[in-house]
Amino acid sequence: MLKFIKHHLDTIDGVEIFPVLSFLIFFSVFLFALIYVVKADKSHMDEMSNLPLDNKN
Amino acid sequence: MQLEKFSYDNKIVRNFLFATALWGLVGFLVGLICAIEMFWPQLTNGISFLSFGRLRPLHTNAVIFAFVGNAIFAGVYHSLQRLVKARMYSDVLSKIHFWGWQLIIVAAAITLPLGYSTGKEYAELEWPIDISIALVWVIFGWNMMGTILKRRVKHLYVAIWFYIASWATVAVLHIVNSIELPVSFLKSYSMYAGVQDALVQWWYGHNAVAFFLTTPFLGLMYYYVPKAAGRPVFSYRLSIIHFWALIFIYIWAGPHHLLYTALPDWAQSLGTVFSIMLIAPSWGGMLNGLLTLRGAWDKVRDDVVLKFMVVAITAYGMVTFEGPMLSLKSLNAMTHYTDWIVGHVHLGALGWNGCMIFAMLYFIIPRIFQTKLHSQKMANWHFWLATASIIFYAIPMYWAGIVQNQMWREFNADGTLTNQNFLDTVTQLIPMYATRAIGGSIFIVGVLLMFYNLYKTVKSGKLLANEEAEAYPLAKANVKHEKEHWHRWIEKRPIQMLLLSIVVILIGGAIEMIPTFLVKSNIPSITSVQPYTPLELEGRDLYIREGCYNCHSQMIRPFRWETERYGDYSKAGEFVYDHPFQWGSKRTGPDLAREGVKTGRLYKPNDWHFNHLLVPDSVSDGSIMPRYPWLLNKLDSKTLEGKITAMRKMGVPYPEGYESKASGDMRLQAKEVAKPLYDNIDGLMISDETYDKIAAGEMKLEETEMVAVIAYLQRLGTDIYPKATKK
Numbered sequence: 001m002l003k004f005i006k007h008h009l010d011t012i013d014g015v016e017i018f019p020v021l022s023f024l025i026f027f028s029v030f031l032f033a034l035i036y037v038v039k040a041d042k043s044h045m046d047e048m049s050n051l052p053l054d055n056k057n
Numbered sequence: 058m059q060l061e062k063f064s065y066d067n068k069i070v071r072n073f074l075f076a077t078a079l080w081g082l083v084g085f086l087v088g089l090i091c092a093i094e095m096f097w098p099q100l101t102n103g104i105s106f107l108s109f110g111r112l113r114p115l116h117t118n119a120v121i122f123a124f125v126g127n128a129i130f131a132g133v134y135h136s137l138q139r140l141v142k143a144r145m146y147s148d149v150l151s152k153i154h155f156w157g158w159q160l161i162i163v164a165a166a167i168t169l170p171l172g173y174s175t176g177k178e179y180a181e182l183e184w185p186i187d188i189s190i191a192l193v194w195v196i197f198g199w200n201m202m203g204t205i206l207k208r209r210v211k212h213l214y215v216a217i218w219f220y221i222a223s224w225a226t227v228a229v230l231h232i233v234n235s236i237e238l239p240v241s242f243l244k245s246y247s248m249y250a251g252v253q254d255a256l257v258q259w260w261y262g263h264n265a266v267a268f269f270l271t272t273p274f275l276g277l278m279y280y281y282v283p284k285a286a287g288r289p290v291f292s293y294r295l296s297i298i299h300f301w302a303l304i305f306i307y308i309w310a311g312p313h314h315l316l317y318t319a320l321p322d323w324a325q326s327l328g329t330v331f332s333i334m335l336i337a338p339s340w341g342g343m344l345n346g347l348l349t350l351r352g353a354w355d356k357v358r359d360d361v362v363l364k365f366m367v368v369a370i371t372a373y374g375m376v377t378f379e380g381p382m383l384s385l386k387s388l389n390a391m392t393h394y395t396d397w398i399v400g401h402v403h404l405g406a407l408g409w410n411g412c413m414i415f416a417m418l419y420f421i422i423p424r425i426f427q428t429k430l431h432s433q434k435m436a437n438w439h440f441w442l443a444t445a446s447i448i449f450y451a452i453p454m455y456w457a458g459i460v461q462n463q464m465w466r467e468f469n470a471d472g473t474l475t476n477q478n479f480l481d482t483v484t485q486l487i488p489m490y491a492t493r494a495i496g497g498s499i500f501i502v503g504v505l506l507m508f509y510n511l512y513k514t515v516k517s518g519k520l521l522a523n524e525e526a527e528a529y530p531l532a533k534a535n536v537k538h539e540k541e542h543w544h545r546w547i548e549k550r551p552i553q554m555l556l557l558s559i560v561v562i563l564i565g566g567a568i569e570m571i572p573t574f575l576v577k578s579n580i581p582s583i584t585s586v587q588p589y590t591p592l593e594l595e596g597r598d599l600y601i602r603e604g605c606y607n608c609h610s611q612m613i614r615p616f617r618w619e620t621e622r623y624g625d626y627s628k629a630g631e632f633v634y635d636h637p638f639q640w641g642s643k644r645t646g647p648d649l650a651r652e653g654v655k656t657g658r659l660y661k662p663n664d665w666h667f668n669h670l671l672v673p674d675s676v677s678d679g680s681i682m683p684r685y686p687w688l689l690n691k692l693d694s695k696t697l698e699g700k701i702t703a704m705r706k707m708g709v710p711y712p713e714g715y716e717s718k719a720s721g722d723m724r725l726q727a728k729e730v731a732k733p734l735y736d737n738i739d740g741l742m743i744s745d746e747t748y749d750k751i752a753a754g755e756m757k758l759e760e761t762e763m764v765a766v767i768a769y770l771q772r773l774g775t776d777i778y779p780k781a782t783k784k
Contacts, residue, residue, distance in 0.1 A: 032544075033302070037294040048293050048548075052214065052216070052284050055142075
């Protein structure tokens, strides 16, 4: 009976690649963002973070 | 360059703020009625449009799309204009957006209590309303992107990224999940069936939480917390990581709503892994919000706006820790289908969304009305009432969840279930349900105080409909920085940001869903699984109309304490003709997946079902199910032919031309179902008047809706036991 809820995806070729692919895509975007953030210059960061305070209301 | 003069549109902000407050109150009151019905089921006895199954979708839709929705629009229209130093792109689009959205809400408030429902949680609205939502959403996006494109500030502040990503993702979610085949003006069937429908629905349901209740509010947090605290966000760098990590991970986590169901294990594990990863960006964002107040905590003591924000962000932190924990399979096995989840979502809705919205209302209204808040003291009272009420709400629900889990899985030494009768558990929960309603009432008292306070504030001031502002125009040619980084490049390109956000969320959605769609041809088909008979199909539509799925699941998980109680666990192949799936997410009542199996423990004869639907506590002592006297109305099967044709179009194997025979088959089966009812006519819980009508032949039981519902219930779960149940 277990076969009814398991092994659905067995017939899809190379299905094991999906979790690996997901992780790689996520990790690379995360890495890109991290590298940017570390390298970003301080004055730009300050300028950006002050945008909401740039008006009285 | 010449300084340009322009004005901010405050009127549209005011309209959305008033709408959020008004619909919020409506949503809370409907919620309170639902809460009271849980321990006093006869509160709205016999009034079909006030029964729990119909009001609960109204409550959830009102809170999510009317209360929170209007707040998002108010916050976006207020903060966006100021962040990009430009008036909204078009006043006409703003107006169409506002009135269009309110019309949709009114349409929902009318159709849901009348029982027009697609039967998919948080997406119950029928197809004409779905199309209207898509159109109004496009108007909103058009207006927002138009404003951003004519901005006078080069770089887009992080709040705007959240707005853009939220808009794009909600559009994708809504369209994909709402693909349905209309049968009539207010009736349609989901194009997906069974496992696929479940996956799409929870991909939508989960991400509606993510991209409607969370990311827009994070955008609002990144604007209003610094604004109210008078200092910039703790770390702008962290906010960039927060944004990309969050939108990237969130979209994958939907399957955690389907752990231990018939969904493929692969998809379940993916949902769990991404849910755990979600803790990182969620807490990064929460800390970024709270730490913005570093060195300003003294202000929190005096400023009610900041108080509400602190509670909101703290609630966000708690919910986003709890969520991943509930996605662990072991903890999920204990909490799924219980009231714990109800506590969890209300911590989010009342704490995170509610308190953030109250903060916004108290912050914006005095400013655009050029006055001071009428009473700080009253607002403080509101703050304490709201905070205390959340505790009064959540703790009884957590407690109830633990009680349910403990009692459902308790075995005697001889291997039988200790609480074989589902009601053993239900009756234990009544005090918790009552306490929860008290919590909800306290929350509403706070909201009423807010209404009075804001009313007085508005009366004492005057709306500054067009707020004068000035700024330099944006230079046409972008001066390129030396060695410009890609991210800085994207920060000033809204369209590219929009497209990149869509790509990012589509990767998650596609990788998760495409394999599961391919499953369609790969589901081990169970040859004995047959399409519903016409009468069962009609009964199923009544099951959806009454919102039975709000309290009953149809998905037996592979645990001994479930199979012992309900019967063999559910298999993916059993749901291939279920448009839409009705697995449910909460067990206020027992699971119904094997309700019709004659050899099963749950099996009840037709006359039992008849009495149970009319007067539940007459056959189930202590039952809190509503009574359904209106099921004695005549079944309206005018659209039966259309239903059969629609089902065939979607791949349900009704023979060609069957639609013309369907109604004859339906009448035959109805007679068969009604026969045991006539045989026991003296035992039926009907009034003397009805009895006389039946005796005089003025009323025929086989023509009632009741018979269709019973036929459907008696079909549930029987397909895999063809010999045991078919004559």
